[in-house]
Amino acid sequence: MEDNDFRELFDGIYMVGGRLATLNLTKGRRVYNEELVERDGKEYRLWNPYRSKLAAAVLKGLKHMVIKKGSSVLYLGAATGTTSSHVSDIVGAEGSVYAVELSERNMREFIKVCEARANMVPILADARDSSAYEQYIEACDVIYQDVSTREQAKVLLENSRFLKKGGTAYFIVKSQSINIKSKPESIYEKELNLLNGKFKVLERFGLEPYDSLHLFAVLEKL
Secondary structure (H helix, E strand, O other): EOOEEEEEOOOOOEEEEOOEEEOOOOOOOOOOOOOOEEEEEEEEEOOOOOOOOOOOEEEEEEOOOOOOOEEEEEEEOOOHHHHHHHHHHHHHOOOEEEEEEOOOHHHHHHHHHHHOOEEEEEEOOEEEEEEEHHHHHEEEEEEEEEEOOOOOHHHHHHHHEEEEEEEEEEEEEEEHHHOOOHHHHHHHHHHHOOOOOOEEEEEEEEEOOOOOOOEEEEEEEE
């Protein structure tokens, strides 16, 4: 039942007491010291938009939210699992999250998250070389990319072979990782132009006040 204090925004994404949340797939467990809230016998993890760009995008008015129960997601740049664990909640036991992370230090923490979540596959690898993990990946419905590298569009193109035709890519452009001297808008345009012919831009917007100097783009694979 929906009321002013609780409503479902998208499949698996809720507003609980005015705050964004996902239904906890691993009841009683936290990932990044987030608050757990009980409602009608179910446990929800509050989703901090200042620590998750996907959460920020939802609160900014994201229209195309295609990650849902049963989705298969290739997550590039998993770090220690803040956002990817919420994606794990959303896709549920029927879905899969293939999570690529380059940092061994981050991976040590991230593996602890994955041990409690059977739908997550941790992959220690460089997202710039998809051949290093192609044997682990099935065709995916969604790519979510949040990596710090100078050639961000190139990374998405490298991994697009795993994305189904018509699939969705959430592409976060970090301008400061590419060139701190250039204007962010010029960087965003350049990166998106590199994807012409391969992807169609469905949405694009900044993430202020939750994050700065980032573009959040929603793309459809052609």
